[in-house]
Amino acid sequence: HDIHYFKEVDSTNDVAKYLAEEGAEEGTIVIAEIQNRGKGRRGKTWISPPGGVWMSIILRPDIPPFNAPQLTLVTGVAVAETLQKECNLDVGIKxxxxxxxxxxxxxxxxxxxxxxxxxxxYVVVGIGIDMNVDVPLFPPDLQKGATSLKNELNTEINGAILVQKFLLEFETIYNEFKAGKFPEILKEWRSLSKTIGNNVEVRTRGKTIRGEAVGINKEGILILELEDGSLRKIISGECLHIN
Ligand code: BTN
Incomplete structure (x- = not known):
């Protein structure tokens, strides 16, 4: 597969989208040392200094568009398993x-x-791992909720090896996904989940909903049990753990 490596870009996702429009094939990777306009979810900025893994993968799965969000969960499982295996840390998914x-x-x-x-x-999955970065150098409002591999392990890790291990893991899980094994991957996701069983607050479309996260259904949709005992499906949103 093609790997496009840059010292500096605005956003690897934007470069990957451009390449995908030009016909780049499935499995094409874009990776950069620095992003000047790294993008987070919900229009947020993603701080991307040197030392992080800033990477995007172009995929062309033959799936209905409404299943595309499943690829986020698939990628999350691949990252979590890689970090667990390579760094031996208590890794979970929110x-x-x-x-x-x-x-x-x-x-x-x-x-x-x-x-x-x-x-x-096409789908572009963008992955940002705070690897050898120093969280104390992040803007103050981000410091409390963030960590990095370096800060957890008290040592720098080899980025080339981590990326290589991740790509192998991703390839395995993505091939399972294409073979129709999303239910198995979801099982793995559930066992890594730190959200299920927690009281959470979800901000979705300007509203805040509180409840207990009781599960995730086979489409990857979060199920909350509200105070009155009713169940509520949450397709997307920002989730805060509150116990
Ligand atoms: C989030 O949690 O808000 C998502 C962050 C995603 C960041 C990665 S870094 C590589 C890729 N390029 C981007 O501009 N964003 C993603």
Missing amino acids: WPNDILIGNKKVCGILTEVNASIEKVN
Whole structure:
């Protein structure tokens, strides 16, 4: 597969989308040392100094567009398993796509889908891992909830090896996904989940909903039990753990 390596870009997701529009094939990777305009979910900025893994993968799965969000969960499982195996840390996933160590975020995933009504043209999954970065240098409002591999392990790790291990793990899980094994991957996701069983507050479309996260259904949708005992499905949103 093609790997496009840059010292500096605005956003690896934007470069990957450009390449995908030009016909780049499935499995094409874009990776950069620095992003000047790294993108987070919900229009947020993703701080991307040197030392992080800032990477995007172009995928062209033959799936209905409404299944594309499943790729975020698939990628989350691949990142979590890689970090668990390579760094021997207490890795978990916060719905839908934050990778945590303890209760602090170490990685975010931004999935961008280009599809028509009936078919996916391409998907770009963007992965940002705070590897050899120093969280104390982050803006103050981000410091409390964030960590990095370096800060957890008290040593720098080899980025080339980590990326290589991740790509192998991702390839295995993505091939399972394409073979129709999303239910098995979801099982893995559930066992890594730090959200299920927690009291949470979810901000979705300007509203805040509180409840207990009781599960995730086979589409990857979060199920909350509200105070009155009723169940509520949450397709997307920002989730806060509150116990
Ligand atoms: C989030 O948790 O808000 C998602 C963060 C995703 C960051 C990665 S870094 C590589 C790729 N390029 C981007 O501009 N964003 C993603």
